[in-house]
Amino acid sequence: MSNSVKIIGFISARLNSPCGMPRSIKVMRAVAATGIAVAVAALIIAVSIGRGFEKTYTRALLDFNSHVIVMGTGEIENPDEVLASLRAFEFSSDDERRLAARYGWLAAWMSDARGLLERSSLIRFVPQRVLIQEAAIEKASRKGVIAATPFLYREALIVGGGEIRGVVVKGIDPATQKGVSGMSIALFDGSNDLGEALTSDTGADTTVIVGESLARELGLNKSHATLRMMVPGKDHKKSNLGREFVEARAVGTFASGMHDYDAQFMLMSLPLARKIFGAPRTEVTGIELKLDDPTRARLVAAAIEEELGPVYRAITWDELNGDLLSAVRLEKFVSALIMGIMLIVAALNIVATLVLMTIYRMHEIAILKALGLSDKKVGRIFIRGGMRVGVWGIAAGLVLGIGIAAAIGAFRLIPLEAEIYLVDSLPIDISGPICGMLALFCAAVIFMTSRLAAHKLATVLPAEGLAQAR
Amino acid sequence: MALLEAQGIWKCYADTAVPVEVLRGADFAIEEGESVAIYGASGAGKSTLLHILGGLDRPTRGRVLAAGMELGALDDMELARFRNREVGFVFQFYHLLPEFTALENSMLPALIAGLGRHEAERRGREVLDAMGLANRAMHRPAMLSGGEQQRVALARAAVMRPRAILADEPTGNLDRETGLKVWEYLLDLNRRLGIALVAVTHNRELGLELSRRLELCDGRLQPMKEVV
Numbered sequence: 001m002s003n004s005v006k007i008i009g010f011i012s013a014r015l016n017s018p019c020g021m022p023r024s025i026k027v028m029r030a031v032a033a034t035g036i037a038v039a040v041a042a043l044i045i046a047v048s049i050g051r052g053f054e055k056t057y058t059r060a061l062l063d064f065n066s067h068v069i070v071m072g073t074g075e076i077e078n079p080d081e082v083l084a085s086l087r088a089f090e091f092s093s094d095d096e097r098r099l100a101a102r103y104g105w106l107a108a109w110m111s112d113a114r115g116l117l118e119r120s121s122l123i124r125f126v127p128q129r130v131l132i133q134e135a136a137i138e139k140a141s142r143k144g145v146i147a148a149t150p151f152l153y154r155e156a157l158i159v160g161g162g163e164i165r166g167v168v169v170k171g172i173d174p175a176t177q178k179g180v181s182g183m184s185i186a187l188f189d190g191s192n193d194l195g196e197a198l199t200s201d202t203g204a205d206t207t208v209i210v211g212e213s214l215a216r217e218l219g220l221n222k223s224h225a226t227l228r229m230m231v232p233g234k235d236h237k238k239s240n241l242g243r244e245f246v247e248a249r250a251v252g253t254f255a256s257g258m259h260d261y262d263a264q265f266m267l268m269s270l271p272l273a274r275k276i277f278g279a280p281r282t283e284v285t286g287i288e289l290k291l292d293d294p295t296r297a298r299l300v301a302a303a304i305e306e307e308l309g310p311v312y313r314a315i316t317w318d319e320l321n322g323d324l325l326s327a328v329r330l331e332k333f334v335s336a337l338i339m340g341i342m343l344i345v346a347a348l349n350i351v352a353t354l355v356l357m358t359i360y361r362m363h364e365i366a367i368l369k370a371l372g373l374s375d376k377k378v379g380r381i382f383i384r385g386g387m388r389v390g391v392w393g394i395a396a397g398l399v400l401g402i403g404i405a406a407a408i409g410a411f412r413l414i415p416l417e418a419e420i421y422l423v424d425s426l427p428i429d430i431s432g433p434i435c436g437m438l439a440l441f442c443a444a445v446i447f448m449t450s451r452l453a454a455h456k457l458a459t460v461l462p463a464e465g466l467a468q469a470r
Numbered sequence: 471m472a473l474l475e476a477q478g479i480w481k482c483y484a485d486t487a488v489p490v491e492v493l494r495g496a497d498f499a500i501e502e503g504e505s506v507a508i509y510g511a512s513g514a515g516k517s518t519l520l521h522i523l524g525g526l527d528r529p530t531r532g533r534v535l536a537a538g539m540e541l542g543a544l545d546d547m548e549l550a551r552f553r554n555r556e557v558g559f560v561f562q563f564y565h566l567l568p569e570f571t572a573l574e575n576s577m578l579p580a581l582i583a584g585l586g587r588h589e590a591e592r593r594g595r596e597v598l599d600a601m602g603l604a605n606r607a608m609h610r611p612a613m614l615s616g617g618e619q620q621r622v623a624l625a626r627a628a629v630m631r632p633r634a635i636l637a638d639e640p641t642g643n644l645d646r647e648t649g650l651k652v653w654e655y656l657l658d659l660n661r662r663l664g665i666a667l668v669a670v671t672h673n674r675e676l677g678l679e680l681s682r683r684l685e686l687c688d689g690r691l692q693p694m695k696e697v698v
Contacts, residue, residue: 002584003586007582007584017569366526366565367566370524371553372582372583374547374549375546376546377582463518463521
């Protein structure tokens, strides 16, 4: 540290010390620090809530929909071939560079940054069931696709518990589904074997796993597990059963974390779904893929489209749910923007404090200038004074913001209507790097306001200051 | 070339209801090692002239030359360097920094000059010793008497061995005995170290010991009429 910096630190420590300061300045400094603390806390809480929603929705979407869905122009009739190609597919670093160049370096950089921030939680309070197997993802090699499973979508009406509901039946391959989905599935018999549960003979035409919310609405449970399913006319005529109504038995429930999915979907084994809906023996609607890094889904999807040819389209999870995700991101951005403006207003209090301080210290400023301290160095002394107040405010704001956000998350202080918000309590995701960045942003704002004020105030002529008797 | 020279200095305070012209073309020059006393009635502009000579204030018109270098042409950094190295100030009300000890006050100019803390402290102790304040080094100004505070101010003015000390009524706030003692220290700096001295004072008796005496009258400096 140079002698010049040391002397500024030495003088600043004495002149900016609260000892001996008049009460009015102490109060003003406390008010300024409190304002900054409240603004920082509000910013952290707003950003943590925004991140909480984004992460909860993202995870729920990723759990239910997988990272990339490969679909054909119609149904895929040769899924085994496509699956074999996808399992052999490797997303090389050359592909990544080439596609990143095509999408632009900014997209690649944003993808990297987003990936980093996605994994940067300091404290997280989101429903446990939507936490996908992140550890497994992180351990996986960066080859792109790490799991693939075929699926079939069909629509049906179900009757149960005196209610009629339109549902989407998703035919899944129990053996490979688990590798792609992070959904929490609770089987009524307490077992973990999804394959066994979906193919067991229950005496009904088919066995199904229903969404948690749907099961609740229809009153389905272990003892009341039977429901009737109406297959659309054109489908039932093609089906092996040849009947419009099919008897199904629920063997468990799934929870994706998203009310919409949990209230509208039913899972069935792929062969049974084909049988009931009269689909050809090999036909599937598409193939779901799990990637090692979902934030790179667009690049991997582009590479897959190149690999499979023009008949196939790879749709990423964020394309599929673009409206919801952009609404959540917009809400996060706007709330951060508003809180950021609030912070700037709070930082302006520092200017008022500095003006008071320089009036109070006019005499000392004049003496220091008479002794040879330049305007610039006098300014730096008062910038340090402003930063001192600001740093206390930021530190208090960090503690307050993280504390309140953590309490909201841990004790579920703000319950939400799951039917409206899709989650049952306010989700919180506090990110260490984000808190660090916010603290740096606040420090930069306070530095700039202090600098503007201090340099202007430091230009007073020494003779004027000496004439002032305090 | 004069060590410090003021040419046609005008100073007008225009921020009052009626503009006040304190200095009206004052000329002044002091050579290396010389000592000059400036007398004048209260409000005559003695302190203003001293501030302008030391670069603490700007003249409305006229120029100040320090070894041929015009102060008005210096930027903030150069002017700060001039005040730090070339001149030392002694004020009537001492103007010590209350948060700093006597030693810290006396070593501040050395620290500001960029000297290391040890060197600044060595110099500070040396000048405090010379002022007879070795045992008061760690005391803050509030714990010192008026005379002691003024001696700390003298130590602070001398610590960088400037070429001139500008003293604004250095004994004006002290009793006669203490004032004489402080005056002796000031003269000692001039005689022993060859530091030029410009002292504004009301005390005609003290001024007799200096090499020249000037009077500020109607905004101009003129030689003092000696009373026989």
